[in-house]
Amino acid sequence: MIHDAQMDYYGTRLATCSSDRSVKIFDVRNGGQILIADLRGHEGPVWQVAWAHPMYGNILASCSYDRKVIIWKEENGTWEKTHEHTGHDSSVNSVCWAPHDYGLILACGSSDGAISLLTYTGEGQWEVKKINNAHTIGCNAVSWAPAVVPGSLIDQPSGQKPNYIKKFASGGCDNLIKLWKEEEDGQWKEEQKLEAHSDWVRDVAWAPSIGLPTSTIASCSQDGRVFIWTCDDVSSNTWSPKLLHKFNDVVWHVSWSITANILAVSGGDNKEKLHMQQPDRQP
Amino acid sequence: MEELDGEPTVTLIPGVNSKKKQMCFDWGPGEMLVCETTFNKKENSETVPGCPFIYIIRKDIDVYSQILRKLFNESHGIFVGLQRIEEELTGKSRKAQLVRVSKNYRSVIRACMEEMHQAAVAAKDPASGRQFSSQVSILSAMELIWNLCEILFIEVAPAGPLLLHLLDWVRLHVCEVDSLLADVLGSENPSKHESFWNLPGNTQTLTELELKWQHWHEECERHLQDGTFASSPHLECLCKIMLGDEAALLEQKELLNNWYHFLVTRLLYSHPTVKPIDLHFYAQSSLDLFLGGESSPEPLDNILMAAFEFDIHQVIKECSIALSNWWFVAHLTDLLDHCKLLQSHNLYFGSNMREFLLLEYASGLFAHHSLWQLGVDYFDYCPELGRVSLELHIERIPLSTEQKALKVLRICEQRQMTEQVRSICKILAMKAVRNNRLGSALSWSIRAKDAAFATLVSDRFLRDYCERGCFSDLDLIDNLGPAMMLSDRLTFLGKYREFHRFYGEKRFFDAASLLLSLMTSQIAPRCFWVTLLTDALPLLEQKQVIFTTEQTYELMRCLEDLASGRPVQGEASAQRLQEDLENTKLEILRLALARNLARAIIKEGSLEGS
Numbered sequence: 001m002i003h004d005a006q007m008d009y010y011g012t013r014l015a016t017c018s019s020d021r022s023v024k025i026f027d028v029r030n031g032g033q034i035l036i037a038d039l040r041g042h043e044g045p046v047w048q049v050a051w052a053h054p055m056y057g058n059i060l061a062s063c064s065y066d067r068k069v070i071i072w073k074e075e076n077g078t079w080e081k082t083h084e085h086t087g088h089d090s091s092v093n094s095v096c097w098a099p100h101d102y103g104l105i106l107a108c109g110s111s112d113g114a115i116s117l118l119t120y121t122g123e124g125q126w127e128v129k130k131i132n133n134a135h136t137i138g139c140n141a142v143s144w145a146p147a148v149v150p151g152s153l154i155d156q157p158s159g160q161k162p163n164y165i166k167k168f169a170s171g172g173c174d175n176l177i178k179l180w181k182e183e184e185d186g187q188w189k190e191e192q193k194l195e196a197h198s199d200w201v202r203d204v205a206w207a208p209s210i211g212l213p214t215s216t217i218a219s220c221s222q223d224g225r226v227f228i229w230t231c232d233d234v235s236s237n238t239w240s241p242k243l244l245h246k247f248n249d250v251v252w253h254v255s256w257s258i259t260a261n262i263l264a265v266s267g268g269d270n271k272e273k274l275h276m277q278q279p280d281r282q283p
Numbered sequence: 284m285e286e287l288d289g290e291p292t293v294t295l296i297p298g299v300n301s302k303k304k305q306m307c308f309d310w311g312p313g314e315m316l317v318c319e320t321t322f323n324k325k326e327n328s329e330t331v332p333g334c335p336f337i338y339i340i341r342k343d344i345d346v347y348s349q350i351l352r353k354l355f356n357e358s359h360g361i362f363v364g365l366q367r368i369e370e371e372l373t374g375k376s377r378k379a380q381l382v383r384v385s386k387n388y389r390s391v392i393r394a395c396m397e398e399m400h401q402a403a404v405a406a407k408d409p410a411s412g413r414q415f416s417s418q419v420s421i422l423s424a425m426e427l428i429w430n431l432c433e434i435l436f437i438e439v440a441p442a443g444p445l446l447l448h449l450l451d452w453v454r455l456h457v458c459e460v461d462s463l464l465a466d467v468l469g470s471e472n473p474s475k476h477e478s479f480w481n482l483p484g485n486t487q488t489l490t491e492l493e494l495k496w497q498h499w500h501e502e503c504e505r506h507l508q509d510g511t512f513a514s515s516p517h518l519e520c521l522c523k524i525m526l527g528d529e530a531a532l533l534e535q536k537e538l539l540n541n542w543y544h545f546l547v548t549r550l551l552y553s554h555p556t557v558k559p560i561d562l563h564f565y566a567q568s569s570l571d572l573f574l575g576g577e578s579s580p581e582p583l584d585n586i587l588m589a590a591f592e593f594d595i596h597q598v599i600k601e602c603s604i605a606l607s608n609w610w611f612v613a614h615l616t617d618l619l620d621h622c623k624l625l626q627s628h629n630l631y632f633g634s635n636m637r638e639f640l641l642l643e644y645a646s647g648l649f650a651h652h653s654l655w656q657l658g659v660d661y662f663d664y665c666p667e668l669g670r671v672s673l674e675l676h677i678e679r680i681p682l683s684t685e686q687k688a689l690k691v692l693r694i695c696e697q698r699q700m701t702e703q704v705r706s707i708c709k710i711l712a713m714k715a716v717r718n719n720r721l722g723s724a725l726s727w728s729i730r731a732k733d734a735a736f737a738t739l740v741s742d743r744f745l746r747d748y749c750e751r752g753c754f755s756d757l758d759l760i761d762n763l764g765p766a767m768m769l770s771d772r773l774t775f776l777g778k779y780r781e782f783h784r785f786y787g788e789k790r791f792f793d794a795a796s797l798l799l800s801l802m803t804s805q806i807a808p809r810c811f812w813v814t815l816l817t818d819a820l821p822l823l824e825q826k827q828v829i830f831t832t833e834q835t836y837e838l839m840r841c842l843e844d845l846a847s848g849r850p851v852q853g854e855a856s857a858q859r860l861q862e863d864l865e866n867t868k869l870e871i872l873r874l875a876l877a878r879n880l881a882r883a884i885i886k887e888g889s890l891e892g893s
Contacts, residue, residue, distance in 0.1 A: 004429065009678075009679060010679055010680070010681035010682075011679070012681050029681075053706075053710075054710045054713070054714075055615075055706060055709035055710045055712075055713055056713065057713050057717060073874050075717075076717075100706065109823070186286060208675060209671075210671045210672070210675075211668070211670070211671035255310055256310070257310050258310060258676070258679065259642075259671075259672050259675050259676070263644075265308065
């Protein structure tokens with residue numbers, strides 16, 4: 001049973017993961033499908049895969065019921081395990097790479113309620129930061145906010161690192177969506193709680209930035225609802241939810257197209273729905 | 284979010300039993316992935332799937348059609364041309380120019396249609412032949428609609444000439460029909476009428492024309508009443524038709540291919556001076572009469588009807604739903620927007636309709652490996668979201684060849700998309716490193732202004748040198764120029780190479796000072812000091828004394844620093860340095876330095892010239 005399938009940045013490769021504990025990578029250029037790699041390393045069903053930005057090379061992360069997160073890398077034409085993270089006490093449900101501007105950072109959400117952040121520091125080393133008890137009972141989804149340089153958007157002189165404010169959203173079994181922000185000391189702090197769901201939050205997806213000051217997050221839940229949260233002004237930090245739709249069954253997955261104009265929603269009623277979302281100013 | 288005003292189309296994924304299984308999906312850059320799964324995360328999930336396939340769903344398949352590609356290419360030229368002359372479109376000539384643009388678009392559609400038709404005829408198998416033929420019908424319908432829009436919205440034909448235009452329109456699109464009656468319905472009368480209307484340079488007013496026509500019409504009626512044609516039922520029928528008798532016209536239904544042919548004919552004989560605002564009334568009744576309650580209107584009929592009602596937005600909306608790609612509505616809407624017809628309307632989509640359609644069309648082009656370049660221009664002319672859409676799409680273009688990468692970069696640089704430039708250069712640098720093309724990697728990291736990567740590549744260069752004793756990509760390193768300053772390691776690399784050049788050119792004193800400065804200025808990585816000191820040996824062994832006493836003392840200090848294994852933060856461990864600096868080497872260096880010191884002291888202590 002395939003649990004997740006993800007295209008790489010260019011749509012040339014496909015990574016899939018399955019309950020047979022494998023992660024497979026295919027070359028899908030020109031309509032073909034050639035199996036490039038069959039990666040084994042997990043000891044349980046693999047729930048999700050995520051491609052890192054191509055500027056870091058060909059890197060793929062996978063997370064599994066076996067409580068592990070594995071990072072795979074292609075070196076000299078072959079795929080190998082480059083790192084294994086075992087810091088969780090139960091199933092890791094979701095992995096998401098941060099915007100490439102922040103470096104190579106992976107967020108992982110687990111059923112033990114914790115979220116861990118792995119940062120690549122060079123020479124094969126990864127630094128781990130853990131947020132314990134991010135969500136009681138468990139965390140089901142993590143999603144990064146797009147990178148936006150605060151203040152002026154003028155090109156920074158070379159060599160200087162712009163002051164990004166790193167944020168991500170997480171959804172959990174406490175029916176909440178939480179927004180996390182990295183403080184100056186490098187610690188992660190809960191910035192906001194978004195409450196609207198009446199059952200476990202199954203997925204959150206932060207919409208790609210289209211240059212407007214508005215931020216948008218989509219969330220879906222066991223309660224069958226899909227909400228669109230918008231924040232019109234970063235400084236005010238007030239988020240208002242709008243019910244997109246109430247389905248008759250659990251909604252498992254939400255995902256934005258790359259220009260954020262379509263939201264795809266996968267519901268328990270086994271239909272895939274595409275919603276046109278416009279950056280409109282309507283309430 | 285507003286409610287949809289129609290049920291969205293359901294696309295079934297073959298092989299997936301939607302009643303039993305769930306689907307997971309993901310967005311690719313231009314497509315969607317869908318596969319069967321189960322979302323309930325339990326350990327013993329079913330290991331045998333009902334459908335083992337993953338489906339890639341694309342919505343812009345027309346991009347891949349060879350023949351349509353010409354349509355996209357040529358219409359792109361017309362589109363860009365229209366945007367560029369916008370400022371020059373003024374006054375009376377404006378309308379004429381816009382009509383000309385419209386006709387250009389139509390001729391492109393017709394050319395494509397013709398080619399598609401040829402393909403249909405030449406098709407090897409019936410299936411593809413049918414496919415081509417259906418494409419021809421679609422293109423034909425598109426041209427039909429566009430032509431009507433041109434007449435009604437762009438040309439804005441006033442009462443009088445309106446009918447003539449409609450006649451042309453019908454004639455152009457109706458297949459050949461042969462019979463006496465058909466001639467009457469078709470070619471004969473219009474020519475009669477042309478002289479009647481006496482265009483261009485029409486000196487008669489509309490009222491005069493109407494009067495004339497009324498007069499003629501009454502005469503015809505009188506003939507009919509008098510039974511002038513009683514002997515010939517044919518002629519009688521003919522007369523009735525010329526009087527615009529609907530029943531008579533309908534009797535000839537087979538010759539009238541469709542309701543709009545019927546409409547125009549009817550108008551010709553009963554209301555030749557029909558005003559645009561009355562048009563929809565006749566159109567509706569023509570449609571109803573023609574269909575006679577037997578069949579219901581097709582999508583094309585609805586579109587044409589909306590046009591006759593001058594409801595532009597309805598036309599666009601219906602076309603969007605009926606057609607498989609955004610080409611038609613995007614270009615037509617853009618043209619109508621230039622005609623200033625789209626402004627004050629409460630749009631369904633909330634934002635600019637023209638821009639929305641252009642963005643959708645352009646996004647579709649990006650799915651294609653070469654047509655994406657056309658898409659760039661479309662994004663350029665979308666003031667609100669064009670730039671950001673371009674930024675998001677252009678990063679996703681696979682950089683399969685250097686040529687393509689350079690093309691993409693040029694486009695980004697022209698638009699000051701520095702973030703994208705940087706990102707792409709980084710990707711290319713990484714790719715080059717992985718393929719061991721260090722020179723390429725270095726130039727990409729310089730272009731990306733990526734200090735960290737430049738350091739990495741420089742390290743590799745230096746490592747290569749240590750292993751092989753020579754540099755690769757000398758040209759590049761020699762001509763770094765100010766880019767050398769990007770990273771310390773890179774500066775060192777450049778300067779080190781310069782040292783070698785000095786030595787090669789026998790500029791020993793320059794070489795010596797440079798070598799020393801490299802060590803004392805902390806630019807040289809500690810692990811490289813051994814190599815540097817070893818490089819100093821030939822200079823120390825020269826007949827003439829090159830290093831001064833001062834310099835020699837410095838070198839000795841460096842050597843002892845190294846030998847004592849004093850660790851420096853961030854550098855390789857002292858252990859390794861010790862191992863590098865084997866005793867023999869150490870001794871050789873110490874000896875050479877001591878000898879040089881001796882000679883230097885003597886030289887400096889002696890008088891000049893001795």
